[in-house]
Amino acid sequence: MNTLVTIRDLRVAFDGVPALHGIDLDVGSGEALALVGESGCGKSVTWLAALGLLPSKAQVTGSVRLDGQEILHAPPARLDAIRGGRIAMIFQDPASSLNPVHRIGRQITEALRLHRGLTGEAAREEARRLLDRVGMPDARRRLQAYPHELSGGQNQRVMIAMALAGEPELLVADEPTTALDVTIQAQILDLLSEIRRDTGMALVLISHDLGVVAETCERVCVMYAGRIVEETAAQTLFAAPAHPYAAGLMAALPPMTGVRRRLAAIPGGVPEPWSMPRGCAFAPRCPLRGVACDAAVPPLATVAPGHRAACLRPQSQVAATGRLLVPA
Amino acid sequence: MVRFLGLRLARALLTLVLVVTFAFIVLRLSGDPALLIMSADAPPEAIAAFRQAWGLDDPVWQQYLRYFTAIFRGDLGQSMRDGRPAIELVAERVPATLALTLPALAMKIGLGIPAGIYAALHRNSFADRAVMLLAVAGFTVPSFVLGLLLVLVFAVQLGWLPSGGQDSWRHAILPVLTLGIGGAAVLARFTRSAMLEVLGQPYMRTALAKGVPWHVAVRRHALPNAAIPTVTIVGFMVGSLLAGAVVVESVFSWPGVGRLLVVAVANRDLAVVQCILLLVATTMVSANLIVDLLYGALDPRLRAQAKGANG
Numbered sequence: 001m002n003t004l005v006t007i008r009d010l011r012v013a014f015d016g017v018p019a020l021h022g023i024d025l026d027v028g029s030g031e032a033l034a035l036v037g038e039s040g041c042g043k044s045v046t047w048l049a050a051l052g053l054l055p056s057k058a059q060v061t062g063s064v065r066l067d068g069q070e071i072l073h074a075p076p077a078r079l080d081a082i083r084g085g086r087i088a089m090i091f092q093d094p095a096s097s098l099n100p101v102h103r104i105g106r107q108i109t110e111a112l113r114l115h116r117g118l119t120g121e122a123a124r125e126e127a128r129r130l131l132d133r134v135g136m137p138d139a140r141r142r143l144q145a146y147p148h149e150l151s152g153g154q155n156q157r158v159m160i161a162m163a164l165a166g167e168p169e170l171l172v173a174d175e176p177t178t179a180l181d182v183t184i185q186a187q188i189l190d191l192l193s194e195i196r197r198d199t200g201m202a203l204v205l206i207s208h209d210l211g212v213v214a215e216t217c218e219r220v221c222v223m224y225a226g227r228i229v230e231e232t233a234a235q236t237l238f239a240a241p242a243h244p245y246a247a248g249l250m251a252a253l254p255p256m257t258g259v260r261r262r263l264a265a266i267p268g269g270v271p272e273p274w275s276m277p278r279g280c281a282f283a284p285r286c287p288l289r290g291v292a293c294d295a296a297v298p299p300l301a302t303v304a305p306g307h308r309a310a311c312l313r314p315q316s317q318v319a320a321t322g323r324l325l326v327p328a
Numbered sequence: 329m330v331r332f333l334g335l336r337l338a339r340a341l342l343t344l345v346l347v348v349t350f351a352f353i354v355l356r357l358s359g360d361p362a363l364l365i366m367s368a369d370a371p372p373e374a375i376a377a378f379r380q381a382w383g384l385d386d387p388v389w390q391q392y393l394r395y396f397t398a399i400f401r402g403d404l405g406q407s408m409r410d411g412r413p414a415i416e417l418v419a420e421r422v423p424a425t426l427a428l429t430l431p432a433l434a435m436k437i438g439l440g441i442p443a444g445i446y447a448a449l450h451r452n453s454f455a456d457r458a459v460m461l462l463a464v465a466g467f468t469v470p471s472f473v474l475g476l477l478l479v480l481v482f483a484v485q486l487g488w489l490p491s492g493g494q495d496s497w498r499h500a501i502l503p504v505l506t507l508g509i510g511g512a513a514v515l516a517r518f519t520r521s522a523m524l525e526v527l528g529q530p531y532m533r534t535a536l537a538k539g540v541p542w543h544v545a546v547r548r549h550a551l552p553n554a555a556i557p558t559v560t561i562v563g564f565m566v567g568s569l570l571a572g573a574v575v576v577e578s579v580f581s582w583p584g585v586g587r588l589l590v591v592a593v594a595n596r597d598l599a600v601v602q603c604i605l606l607l608v609a610t611t612m613v614s615a616n617l618i619v620d621l622l623y624g625a626l627d628p629r630l631r632a633q634a635k636g637a638n639g
């Protein structure tokens with residue numbers, strides 16, 4: 001599997017307050033990668049920064065390469081061709097993500113013209129096919145509809161159709177189902193998986209719902225306070241999380257089957273971006289905190305093949321010494 | 329749609345009826361036209377005759393009814409001053425007023441909207457701050473102060489332009505500037521905040537994320553949305569084409585509708601005052617109606633509501 005996107009030491013600050021503290025992330029062609037973490041940890045900012053979509057008050061440094069070519073701070077024309085054409089992105093709230101004054105047909109054909117040069121009847125026909133493809137009932141008539149005439153789930157299907165219009169190699173889906181009903185959520189996730197199977201497109205799924213991630217993605221990156229703290233295969237993360245924060249998230253997860261027990265939420269809160277501790281940002285909430293944890297930020301280090309964690313006392317070692325992290 | 333329009337029209341008519349009634353009541357309560365027009369020391373017989381001639385002795389409600397039915401026949405009454413039909417007196421003045429307010433409206437739109445858009449697109453830049461500073465100044469300074477200021481500088485000090493009267497197009501420059509600057513300031517501020525609001529909307533990010541170039545996204549996705557609230561203010565300005573120049577016409581002794589109104593009110597020239605009010609109210613109400621229709625054209629969500637109201 002060759003690497004499609006390589007992010008190195010990506011840092012973002014808003015008016016001098018850092019939000020990302022150096023993200024390293026690779027996305028392989030065709031792979032499904034999840035980015036999980038609590039609200040505000042920097043999942044969206046990572047990809048908005050990579051695509052140059054942050055407001056100008058954001059200072060962005062580091063490197064983002066697409067097929068080896070640097071795209072961070074690339075000239076506007078180059079970015080316009082990449083956005084939607086090679087990397088597409090869809091967002092959390094589909095209703096407000098579509099322009100209320102334009103028909104959805106026009107919003108889809110706009111992308112078709114930009115990236116595939118289709119106009120007129122050809123573009124309309126392709127837009128209809130795309131709407132069909134994302135499971136929109138009565139696609140031809142829907143081209144004439146305005147966003148407010150569709151449901152949330154239907155609008156998200158339109159967003160996906162629009163994203164597919166440029167035949168991108170990577171789709172970044174930023175919490176695509178958070179605003180939707182549970183049954184619709186499952187349908188949209190199935191649709192994304194199905195499209196990925198058919199087209200070989202890579203998928204980055206941003207979510208704070210580990211259940212969503214488990215079903216859709218092969219690899220997971222866990223973020224905490226502007227850093228990646230653990231990166232591994234989805235199964236490994238569920239079976240043996242190494243970072244105490246990831247372990248805490250697992251413990252907070254309702255069981256897939258059987259009786260629901262009370263969720264063991266992680267005590268404490270995320271440190272504010274302007275008063276980050278000098279050492280590990282999770283240390284103040286960590287049951288395994290030691291003196292060394294407060295000295296410096298632990299680097300992302302390999303704990304097993306294909307499994308990295310930014311922790312001085314990764315959980316697998318702890319388990320070996322007989323200490324239990326999370327109370328049942 | 330038909331019922332939607334019907335409702336709007338009915339509301340517009342009701343507004344007009346209320347304006348006419350209100351004007352009648354206020355003017356009748358505030359003084360006796362006979363005494364004002366005939367000067368107080370006129371012989372009592374003359375005053376009585378005047379009263380009789382104008383029907384001022386009849387009960388107020390009869391006068392009101394008479395006035396009202398006359399309006400429906402298209403008769404707006406005669407000036408008590410010189411006996412000419414009020415509508416004629418007013419119509420004579422309309423071109424003079426429009427000669428000020430139309431260029432001023434063009435200036436407000438042509439200057440205010442682009443300045444507001446530019447300021448929003450270059451938020452926090454030097455240009456943005458400069459535009460906003462000017463806008464706040466133009467917005468808070470009352471028009472008679474601005475008018476006098478312009479007269480002081482351009483007429484008195486520099487002697488470039490006349491300070492009043494209506495002899496040539498040069499006489500119109502200062503009053504038009506006075507009207508236009510304030511309105512352009514209002515419109516610039518309003519357009520800027522409408523644009524800023526729209527630029528921050530998620531659909532703008534969507535447009536950029538699908539590869540639409542920035543200037544195209546502004547034109548195609550931001551402007552049509554920002555136009556919706558801006559139309560309200562422009563509609564209001566169109567509505568005040570006739571009445572918006574009362575102060576400025578007085579400052580520059582410009583013989584327009586506004587000056588006529590001031591004189592007619594002072595003289596209790598009922599028919600003329602009411603004719604002007606009716607005309608002004610009609611312009612405002614029509615402008616409102618047009619704004620409502622434009623809303624429907626600009627915003628599909630409102631179109632849906634209108635359809636809903638239609639049953």
Ligand SMILES: Nc1ncnc2c1ncn2[C@@H]1O[C@H](COP(=O)(O)OP(=O)(O)OP(=O)(O)O)[C@@H](O)[C@H]1O
Nearest residue numbers: 014019038039040041042043044045046055208273
């Ligand atoms: N436009 C912005 N201006 C200022 N700060 C911002 C901006 N966008 C994001 N931030 C800050 O950056 C940090 C990361 O935000 P981000 O939106 O990436 O979080 P997230 O992980 O996507 O959370 P969520 O799950 O709520 O979407 C937050 O602290 C947020 O306050």
Ligand SMILES: [Mg+2]
Nearest residue numbers: 043044045174
């Ligand atoms: Mg987010």
